[in-house]
Amino acid sequence: MKFFLDTADLGDINWAAQAGLIDGITTNPSLLAKVAGNRDPRDVLQEICAIVDGPVSAEVVALEADAMVAEGEELARLADNIVVKIPMLGDGLIATRRLVEQDHRVNVTLCFNSMQCLLAAKAGATYVSPFIGRLDDISHEGMEVIRETRIIFDNYGFETEILTASIRHPRHVVEAALVGSDVATFPTAVLKRLLTH
Ligand code: E4P
Numbered sequence: 572m573k574f575f576l577d578t579a580d581l582g583d584i585n586w587a588a589q590a591g592l593i594d595g596i597t598t599n600p601s602l603l604a605k606v607a608g609n610r611d612p613r614d615v616l617q618e619i620c621a622i623v624d625g626p627v628s629a630e631v632v633a634l635e636a637d638a639m640v641a642e643g644e645e646l647a648r649l650a651d652n653i654v655v656k657i658p659m660l661g662d663g664l665i666a667t668r669r670l671v672e673q674d675h676r677v678n679v680t681l682c683f684n685s686m687q688c689l690l691a692a693k694a695g696a697t698y699v700s701p702f703i704g705r706l707d708d709i710s711h712e713g714m715e716v717i718r719e720t721r722i723i724f725d726n727y728g729f730e731t732e733i734l735t736a737s738i739r740h741p742r743h744v745v746e747a748a749l750v751g752s753d754v755a756t757f758p759t760a761v762l763k764r765l766l767t768h
Contacts, residue, residue: 572748575734575756579606579615581622583759588622595625597678597700597736597756599656600632613649620650628678628698630656631666639666647675654678654697659687664694671695678734685719692724692731698754703747704737713737714746721751741765 573594576587579602587593596619603612620627627650631642643655643666654676657663667677671694678698679691683706688699701720703713720733732753738744741764747755 572752573754574762575626575628575754576762577602577736577738577756577758579603579612579619580759581606581615581618584619584622587759587762588624592762593623593625595627595654595754595756596623597628597656597734599630599680613646616646616653617649620652623652625652626654626676627652628654628656628680630680631658634658634660634662636662636665636669639663640669643670643675643677644673656680656700659683659691664690667691667694667696671697680736683716685716685723688716688720688731688733689723689729692729696731698732698734700734700736700756702737703735703743704739706737707739714743714750717747717752718750 575595575597576593577597579598607615616629629646631639633639633642647653656678657667659681670677676697679696680700682688682699682701691699701716706713734754735747735752736756738757744755
């Protein structure tokens, strides 16, 4: 299972990359804003992409298909290892299909059940990101989404990778690995807890 770090903190990314602990990065606009301060968040993204030898997810903020595609194209121009992160919405699936047709890689985020993951895979997503911690928060069994999605993707031969997101603790990482998630993304605090577990 691949490990992605869910952060835009350049110090943490440098440390984890040097130690060979991570295979990629996921960011979102609030993580980038926290690090960027007065700088352009796109400059921070470019710095991250230069440090990490692997995919770096960068999320669009637009909610309408044409605007998502335009923003996704702009993000993809920042570096070769950018993966455009698109929210799971009807317009998001249209944007996903169009970006994939242009050979961009797309991470469909904010997935909360296995059927949303299947829809994203059918649209051509490179990654789907089910949010397991947020499901656990509302008394659902988040890991069940990963389990179902693994079976469905294997049944039909989808190559879309399952990127388990919204991970809160080491046990989530263990369970994601046991049910066959392709990737787990977690904050630096969870990576440090894995090291000393
Ligand atoms: C990753 O892509 C997500 O942005 C992240 O895992 C969300 O985590 P949270 O539910 O703890 O905010």
